[in-house]
Amino acid sequence: MxxxxxxxxxxxxxxxxxxxxxxxxxxxxxxxxxxxxxxxxxxxxxxxxxxxxxxxxxxxxxxxxxxxxxxxxxxxxxxxxxxxxxxxxxxxxxxxxxxxxxxxxxxxxxxxxxxxxxxxxxxxxxxxxxxxxxxxxxxxxxxxxxxxxxxxxxxxxxxxxxxxxxxxxxxxINIFEQGSGPCFEFFQDGFSSKKALVDGKEVEFAKYVKENKLDFKLPLVADYNGAMINISFQNIDEKTNQVNFYAPVFRGVKYYQAKSFTNYxxxxxxxxxxxxxxxxxxxxxxxxxxxxxxxxxxxxxxxxxxxxxxxxxxxxxxxxxxxxxxxx
Amino acid sequence: MSLPEATNLIWSDILLEHKQIDFKFFAAKIFIGNAKLIYKDDPTPQNLQKLTKELRELFAKNLNLPTVQEDLKKFYK
Structure with a gap:
């Protein structure tokens, strides 16, 4: 080609x-x-x-x-x-x-x-x-x-x-795989989220992300029947206290942050x-x-x-x- | 490998997770992943029928792909 x-x-x-x-x-x-x-x-x-x-x-x-x-x-x-x-x-x-x-x-x-x-x-x-x-x-x-x-x-x-x-x-080709950390779920579809369920417990997501120092280079990964679909972190909006993503998270989907790797x-x-x-x-x-x-x-x-x-x-x-x- | 008829329960079994298949065909993975979410929001027989019909059509249109042929063999295992 x-x-x-x-x-x-x-x-x-x-x-x-x-x-x-x-x-x-x-x-x-x-x-x-x-x-x-x-x-x-x-x-x-x-x-x-x-x-x-x-x-x-x-x-x-x-x-x-x-x-x-x-x-x-x-x-x-x-x-x-x-x-x-x-x-x-x-x-x-x-x-x-x-x-x-x-x-x-x-x-x-x-x-x-x-x-x-x-x-x-x-x-x-x-x-x-x-x-x-x-x-x-x-x-x-x-x-x-x-x-x-x-x-x-x-x-x-x-x-x-x-x-x-x-x-x-x-x-x-997605080199990212779901890691062994907590499960993240969201209450609504969207490019940002204020709240999330982390292993079933409701949290202020921006606060959680900061306290747990989540590495924004590693996306959230959902398993769509074997297809690993990433949601990349964008930033935290300090004014609105929400976490922004480059693609929408969806309600009802279970996400896990990706495992890290050494060489892309x-x-x-x-x-x-x-x-x-x-x-x-x-x-x-x-x-x-x-x-x-x-x-x-x-x-x-x-x-x-x-x-x-x-x-x-x-x-x-x-x-x-x-x-x-x-x-x- | 031929395609199971639309009336075959294999199609709904896949969507309802009664049958677990490790698909190779990417379109099937992403369709089924989303169809499960759509069915969760509207778990009616009519919706299940619509989704199973669409799943079968996806396979019917792509019967000539090696990945689809490989996946079809798994339907009967």
């Missing part, structure tokens, strides 16, 4: 030739690309062939294979994003990019598991972002290559159709599947930062480093990918 970093001119030529792409780059670069069959999201962090890199000068592009018979681009807002699983059927992949901190991001994060036809069609994608130095100054965006539409609130989707003899499968890259490589069938992957900015991945490679796995990963629902501190297989 052809996923790699491109210079603006080289990629522009390929778009003009009719090649189809999923793109990730700085907003200024994406705006300069010619119109064509592509969608993109903003981000300056990447896992490139040569390792983790931060750049505003290159574009990470996933070229869609020629056997993809049709593509359709659609923009969703927070009111109709609930239709994302049922708008398309058939054999293919729905690829989605959502701007960080947008209404559609918050809506998707909280509600995706309850959408009609949830998980009925492969849905993969990422949350676009900005350089961390630009947080609060500029917004994350998505862009529709077909008409140049840019949004910092709406989600963009490209549905692709695979030939009948091919099938896709979404997977994740070696843990990651131990769990990495072969990349030869991989069309696309993305990894989390928190993994990039906490594990100091700049300049380091993670095997053959490349892709944008994102403000959230989407594999059917929003994920944190996880690598999400899609493989494509031929079958008889």
């Amino acid at each position: 052809k996923s790699r970093m491109y210079k603006l001119d080289t990629l522009s030529d390929l778009i003009k030739k009719g090649k189809k792409f999923w793109l990730a780059a700085d907003e200024n670069l994406l705006k300069q690309l010619p119109k064509g069959e592509w969608i993109g999201g903003t981000i300056p962090y990447f896992m490139a062939d040569k390792g983790g890199v931060i750049t505003n000068n290159e574009i990470f592009a996933t070229e869609l294979p020629d056997y993809i018979s049709s593509t359709e681009i659609k923009i969703y807002d927070e009111t109709n994003l609930k239709n994302v699983y049922k708008d398309y059927s058939g054999n293919g992949i729905t690829f989605i990019i959502i701007p960080a901190m947008s209404k559609s991001h918050l809506s998707f994060a909280l509600n995706a598991p309850k959408y009609d036809n949830f998980a009925n069609r492969p849905l993969l994608g990422w949350i676009s972002g900005v350089h961390l130095n630009d947080l609060g100054k500029i917004s994350a965006k998505i862009i529709n290559g077909k008409n140049g539409e840019i949004s910092d609130q709406k989600a963009i989707v490209m549905n692709i159709t695979l030939p009948d003899n091919m099938i896709s499968e979404i997977g994740i 890259v070696s843990e990651f490589l131990n769990k990495t599947p072969p990349a030869e069938n991989m069309l696309f992957s993305c990894n989390c900015i928190l993994n990039f930062l906490y594990s100091e991945l700049e300049g380091k490679t993670t095997g053959d796995i490349t892709g944008p480093i994102t403000f959230g990963e989407i594999a059917y629902q929003l994920l944190n501190q996880t690598l999400a990918y899609v493989n494509i297989y031929k079958h008889s």
